[in-house]
Amino acid sequence: MLKNPDLLLKKLYLSIDRIIQDINLPKEKIATYVKMLSDIFNRNDEQTINYMQSNVLRIAYLIYFYPINVYKCLHLIDFYYQYFSNKKAFLDYGAGPLTFYSACALMNLEGEKFFAYDKNQDILYLGKSLIKDLSFKLYNKMNFSLPDEKVNVIFLGNVLAELEEKNITPFLEKMIKMIDMENNLLIIIEPGTKKGFKNIITAKQFLNRRGFKFLNACPTEHCPVDENDWCHENIPFPRSTLIEYIEQKTGLNNKFINFSYGFFSTNTKKAFVFHENTFKVVSNLFVRKGEYAIYLCGNMGIRLFSILKKHLNELNKEFKNLSRGDIVYIKNFYQVSNFYRLDVNSEVKIIKKFRSSNFS
Numbered sequence: 001m002l003k004n005p006d007l008l009l010k011k012l013y014l015s016i017d018r019i020i021q022d023i024n025l026p027k028e029k030i031a032t033y034v035k036m037l038s039d040i041f042n043r044n045d046e047q048t049i050n051y052m053q054s055n056v057l058r059i060a061y062l063i064y065f066y067p068i069n070v071y072k073c074l075h076l077i078d079f080y081y082q083y084f085s086n087k088k089a090f091l092d093y094g095a096g097p098l099t100f101y102s103a104c105a106l107m108n109l110e111g112e113k114f115f116a117y118d119k120n121q122d123i124l125y126l127g128k129s130l131i132k133d134l135s136f137k138l139y140n141k142m143n144f145s146l147p148d149e150k151v152n153v154i155f156l157g158n159v160l161a162e163l164e165e166k167n168i169t170p171f172l173e174k175m176i177k178m179i180d181m182e183n184n185l186l187i188i189i190e191p192g193t194k195k196g197f198k199n200i201i202t203a204k205q206f207l208n209r210r211g212f213k214f215l216n217a218c219p220t221e222h223c224p225v226d227e228n229d230w231c232h233e234n235i236p237f238p239r240s241t242l243i244e245y246i247e248q249k250t251g252l253n254n255k256f257i258n259f260s261y262g263f264f265s266t267n268t269k270k271a272f273v274f275h276e277n278t279f280k281v282v283s284n285l286f287v288r289k290g291e292y293a294i295y296l297c298g299n300m301g302i303r304l305f306s307i308l309k310k311h312l313n314e315l316n317k318e319f320k321n322l323s324r325g326d327i328v329y330i331k332n333f334y335q336v337s338n339f340y341r342l343d344v345n346s347e348v349k350i351i352k353k354f355r356s357s358n359f360s
Ligand SMILES: C[S@@+](CC[C@H](N)C(=O)[O-])C[C@H]1O[C@@H](n2cnc3c(N)ncnc32)[C@H](O)[C@@H]1O
Pocket: 052, 065, 066, 069, 093, 094, 095, 096, 097, 099, 100, 117, 118, 119, 120, 123, 156, 157, 158, 159, 162
């Protein structure tokens, strides 16, 4: 089965091209509306206009933001594929143009019912034609309403970001009333910002109190990220010709995309067990003169690890291939003041790459 996110994104771009051929909107105009939408997202005050009610802003979302968010979902489904086994009923709440189901369709994810709800239902219909193009099987199982039964999977993509902080917990309370407590998965994606990460932590604290375990590939239950910092993924984003044009015109730049996320369940077992020498990569690789360095999160918290280029050998050469989100095993390292050093005796083994695709 094809699971490479980059190839699947190309397939998505072809579908989007087919949809926008029917919409008579010059690309200069599209760029203007994308910029307008981006300004709305960047405003710190409460959003005063409901952007999804505007036909052109919905199209701008579909062309520019939707592929970015589908790409995030593709990576998460790929990395946590096992969490989706035996899930029958899905709900995408605040679904926009059916971002999550587009990724499910591309990934050929199995399921019986796919409910989608958005406070602006019109945008769901924009995504519907795309899903029809991507997977007729999933298209036939979609239902644009709140579920009339308990669901196994709830997906909330960039929705908490639109809520006032005080409304996040009541909102999640409403969500978990719709979930099957025996067999479930709750997925939250937020922008890779300080606020997005804070929303994930707020959700984690609330959901833990309701019996949900945090299933992210994190080495420790006690997140060591300090209050003024945030943990996020950062992946290069393969842009379409139209997206490149929009970015040239608007100055927007999504060559790399950032996001934070949380997987939660009351019944699913965490996919990764971290031992003393296993770590999650939480920064990009720093390539310095004569040295590689990177931040790793482990039982002892977040620490800087480095290796001199002259010490690279068969056993440890994987160090220079590490990227954010990977899970890595390291043997034989020692402390030098406030960081850890690897040398010719060190072993480095990547247990799982976060980004299995080849794009860079
Ligand atoms: C930024 S868009 C994200 C769309 C999609 N989930 C994604 O990740 O691409 C947020 C969506 O949430 C919807 N939304 C925000 N608050 C909502 C609420 N209280 N109830 C239902 N939908 C909501 C908006 O209409 C919008 O379509």
